[in-house]
Amino acid sequence: xxxxxxxxxxxxxxxxxVVALVVLSFQSxxxxxxANLLNQGxxxxxxxxxxxxxxxxxxxxxxxxxxxxxxxxxxxxxGVFWKSLGLxxxxxxxxxxASGTLAGFGNGIIVTRFGVPPLIATxxxxxxxxxxxxxxxxxxxVRGYPDWFYGLGQGEVLDVPTQLWLLLAAAATGAxxxxxxxxxxxxxxxxANEVAARFSGLSVEKTKIALYTASGFASALAAxxxxxxxSTTRSDMGTGIELDAITAVVLGGTSIFGGRGTVxxxxxxxxxxxxxxxxxxxxxxKGDGTTMLIGVVLILAILASNLFERGGTR
Amino acid sequence: xxxxxxxRPPAGPKSGARRxxxxxxxxxYGQEIVVFAAILALFVVVTAINPRFVSANNLTSIFSxxxxxxxxxxxxxxVIVTGNIDVSVGALIGVLATISGTLAVSGYPNxxxxxxxxxxxxxxxxxxxxxxxxxxxxxxxxxxGMLSILRGGLISVTGGTWISNLxxxxxxxxxxxxxxxxxxxxMVVLTLLAAAWMRYFPFGRSxxxxxGNPEAAVATGIPAERRIVAVFVIHGFFAGxxxxxxxxxxxxxxxxxxxxxxxxxxxxxxxGGVSILGGSGTVIGSTLAAxxxxxxxxxxxxxxxxxxxxxxxxxxxILATVLADMLRRRRTR
Numbered sequence: 156x157x158x159x160x161x162x163x164x165x166x167x168x169x170x171x172x173v174v175a176l177v178v179l180s181f182q183s184x185x186x187x188x189x190a191n192l193l194n195q196g197x198x199x200x201x202x203x204x205x206x207x208x209x210x211x212x213x214x215x216x217x218x219x220x221x222x223x224x225x226x227x228x229x230x231x232x233x234g235v236f237w238k239s240l241g242l243x244x245x246x247x248x249x250x251x252x253a254s255g256t257l258a259g260f261g262n263g264i265i266v267t268r269f270g271v272p273p274l275i276a277t278x279x280x281x282x283x284x285x286x287x288x289x290x291x292x293x294x295x296x297v298r299g300y301p302d303w304f305y306g307l308g309q310g311e312v313l314d315v316p317t318q319l320w321l322l323l324a325a326a327a328t329g330a331x332x333x334x335x336x337x338x339x340x341x342x343x344x345x346x347a348n349e350v351a352a353r354f355s356g357l358s359v360e361k362t363k364i365a366l367y368t369a370s371g372f373a374s375a376l377a378a379x380x381x382x383x384x385x386s387t388t389r390s391d392m393g394t395g396i397e398l399d400a401i402t403a404v405v406l407g408g409t410s411i412f413g414g415r416g417t418v419x420x421x422x423x424x425x426x427x428x429x430x431x432x433x434x435x436x437x438x439x440x441k442g443d444g445t446t447m448l449i450g451v452v453l454i455l456a457i458l459a460s461n462l463f464e465r466g467g468t469r
Numbered sequence: 470x471x472x473x474x475x476x477r478p479p480a481g482p483k484s485g486a487r488r489x490x491x492x493x494x495x496x497x498y499g500q501e502i503v504v505f506a507a508i509l510a511l512f513v514v515v516t517a518i519n520p521r522f523v524s525a526n527n528l529t530s531i532f533s534x535x536x537x538x539x540x541x542x543x544x545x546x547x548v549i550v551t552g553n554i555d556v557s558v559g560a561l562i563g564v565l566a567t568i569s570g571t572l573a574v575s576g577y578p579n580x581x582x583x584x585x586x587x588x589x590x591x592x593x594x595x596x597x598x599x600x601x602x603x604x605x606x607x608x609x610x611x612x613x614g615m616l617s618i619l620r621g622g623l624i625s626v627t628g629g630t631w632i633s634n635l636x637x638x639x640x641x642x643x644x645x646x647x648x649x650x651x652x653x654x655x656m657v658v659l660t661l662l663a664a665a666w667m668r669y670f671p672f673g674r675s676x677x678x679x680x681g682n683p684e685a686a687v688a689t690g691i692p693a694e695r696r697i698v699a700v701f702v703i704h705g706f707f708a709g710x711x712x713x714x715x716x717x718x719x720x721x722x723x724x725x726x727x728x729x730x731x732x733x734x735x736x737x738x739x740x741g742g743v744s745i746l747g748g749s750g751t752v753i754g755s756t757l758a759a760x761x762x763x764x765x766x767x768x769x770x771x772x773x774x775x776x777x778x779x780x781x782x783x784x785x786x787i788l789a790t791v792l793a794d795m796l797r798r799r800r801t802r
Contacts, residue, residue: 220732265788269795274554275739278732279788286781293777394729398556402613411607443625450617457606 164408168423179434197316199429201377206400207329208373210421216346216413217273222374224284226393229255229378231288234297234388252375259371263364288390297388308383330418346413500742501754515768522771536652537714539759542737544707546755552680553608559730560619565712570632570722573639587709594705598698627724642718660756681748
C-alpha cells in the first residue's frame with residue numbers, strides 16, 4: 156500500500172520486460188528492429204487505449220466488462236452512419252464516437268444512480284451493447300472507406316504509426332491525471348475507502364460517472380482505429396478484449412480491489428504482453444502457446460509481487 | 470456502492486419466524502420469485518401469440534438445452550457466495566469436453582469418458598483454490614490467468630478440429646430417464662441437493678459466513694483457507710458434470726465452447742440473486758435464471774423476432790431484472 160510497494164512492482168515488471176526483450180532478440184533477428192517494434196505498437200494500441208481508461212476505473216474499485224461490446228457497437232455505427240444514413244465520413248466518425256461515449260455514460264449512471272455493482276452492471280451492458288451491434292448490423296460488414304481514413308490505422312506520422320501517437324497522448328493524460336491531480340487522488344481515495352471518501356466531501360458519483368464515460372470514449376476511439384486498421388466493420392469486433400485489457404492492468408500492478416495502481420504499470424504490462432506475443436511467434440511458437448504463457452506470466456507476476464511486498468512491509 | 474446493504478442476509482431456517490409467511494418468502498427468496506414470475510409471464514404472453522410454444526418438443530428444448538449452464542452455475546454460485554469469482558469455467562468446460570470426447574472415441578468405457586474429466590475439473594479448480602486461499606491472489610486474477618492457459622492449451626492441442634463418430638451410448642444427454650430428458654433430471658436433482666446442502670448443512674452455511682464477513686467467520690472457528698479450496702473443488706465437480714451434459718448433447722464435440730460461456734454462467738448466478746459481493750443467494754435462483762435465458766431465446770424464435778436481435782433483447786431483460794432487483798432491495802430495506 157505504500158509508495159515503495161508500488162515502486163517495487165513496477166521495477167520488477169520493467170526488469171521482466173528487459174529480460175523478455177533480451178531473450179526474444181536472441182531468438183530471432185527480426186524481433187529487435189525498429190520496424191518490428193513500431194508495428195507491435197500499432198497492434199497494441201486498441202487494447203492499450205482501453206487498458207489505460209480501465210486502470211482508472213479499476214483504481215476506484217470498479218470494473219468495466221462492456222468495453223469490447225462498446226468497441227463492436229461503435230465500429231458498426233461508423234459504417235451505419237456513413238453508408239446507410241449517408242453522413243460524410245468525418246461526421247459519421249464523430250457521431251459514432253459520441254454514441255460509444257454515451258454507452259459508457261450509461262454504465263456510469265447504472266453504477267452510481269441505481270447502485271448496481273460494476274461487475275454486474277457492465278456484464279449486463281456487455282450483452283446489451285453487443286446485442287445492439289448484432290441487431291443493427293444484421294451480420295453485414297461495411298467496407299470500401301475512402302483512402303484518407305486508412306491513414307489513421309495503417310499510416311505513419313513522423314515515421315511512427317499514427318495511432319501510436321494517440322496511445323502515447325492517452326497514456327500521458329492518464330498518468331498525469333492519476334499521478335499529479337486532485338482527481339487522481341480522489342480516484343485512489345474512492346478505491347481505498349469509498350465511505351470515507353464520501354464523508355470527506357469528494358464527489359464520488361461524479362468521479363465514477365466521468366470514468367465510465369471515459370472508458371466508453373476510449374473503447375469508441377479504439378473502435379475507429381480498429382476499423383481503419385482492418386478496413387472493415389463487423390459486429391464481433393473486440394470480443395474478449397476486456398479480458399486482455401484487464402490482464403494488462405492487473406499485470407501492471409493495479410489492485411483489482413482499487414486504491415492502488417499506476418498508468419506506467421499498465422503500459423509496462425501492455426508492452427510485456429505484446430513483446431511475448433510477437434517474440435514467441437517469431438521464434439516459431441504458435442499463438443495458442445503464447446496465450447498459455449501470458450496466463451502463466453500473469454499468475455506468477457502477481458505471486459512474486461505478493462511475496463516481495465510481504466517481505467518488504469514486515 | 471450507494472447502498473450500504475450487501476444484499477439479503479443468509480436465509481436461515483429460523484430467520485423471520487415472527488413475520489408472515491409471504492413476507493418471509495419474499496425476504497428469503499425475493500429474487501428467485503422475480504425470476505420465476507418473469508418466466509411465467511413470458512410463457513403466458515408467448516403462448517397467447519403462438520400456442521405451439523408449449524408443445525412437448527419445445528418445452529424439452531427449453532428445459533434441457535440449457536441444463537449444462539444451470540449445472541455449472543450451481544458451482545459458480547457457491548464460489549460467488551464466498552465472495553470469489555471464476556472466469557475460467559467456460560474454457561475449462563471446453564477442455565474437459567475435448568478430453569471426454571477423446572476418451573470416448575479411443576475406446577475407453579463410457580463411464581471413464583464421463584467421469585475422468587470430472588476429476589480433471591476438480592484438480593484444476595483445486596489448484597486455483599490453493600492460489601486464491603493460500604497465495605492470496607485475488608480470484609479474478611487467478612482465474613483470468615487460468616482462462617488464458619486453458620484456452621491456449623485447448624487450441625494448441627486440438628488444432629481446432631472437431632471430434633465426431635462418438636459412440637451412441639456415450640451421448641447420455643440425448644437419453645431419457647422415465648421418459649424425462651436426462652439433462653432435465655440432472656439439473657433438478659443437482660439443484661435441489663445443492664440448495665438443501667447450502668441451507669441446512671454447517672459446511673454449506675459456512676460459505677455464507679465466509680462471504681458475508683470473513684473475519685467474523687474465522688473468529689467463529691471456520692477454517693477459511695480449507696473451505697475456499699474445498700468450494701473451488703466442488704465448483705470443479707459441477708463444471709465436470711456440466712461438461713458431461715454439454716459434450717453428449719450433439720453428435721460432435723467442437724473444440725470451442727459458446728463465446729463468453731463463463732459470462733453467461735456468472736450472469737445466471739447473479740440474475741438468480743447471488744450477490745456479487747458474497748454472502749447471499751441460492752442455487753435455486755441461478756437455475757431459474759438459466760431457464761429464463763433459454764425461455765427468452767425460444768420466445769424470440771416463436772414470436773418471429775429476428776435472430777440478430779436475440780442478444781440485444783436478452784441484454785435488455787438482464788438489465789431490467791438487475792434494476793428491478795436493486796429497486797426492490799431499496800424498498801424492502
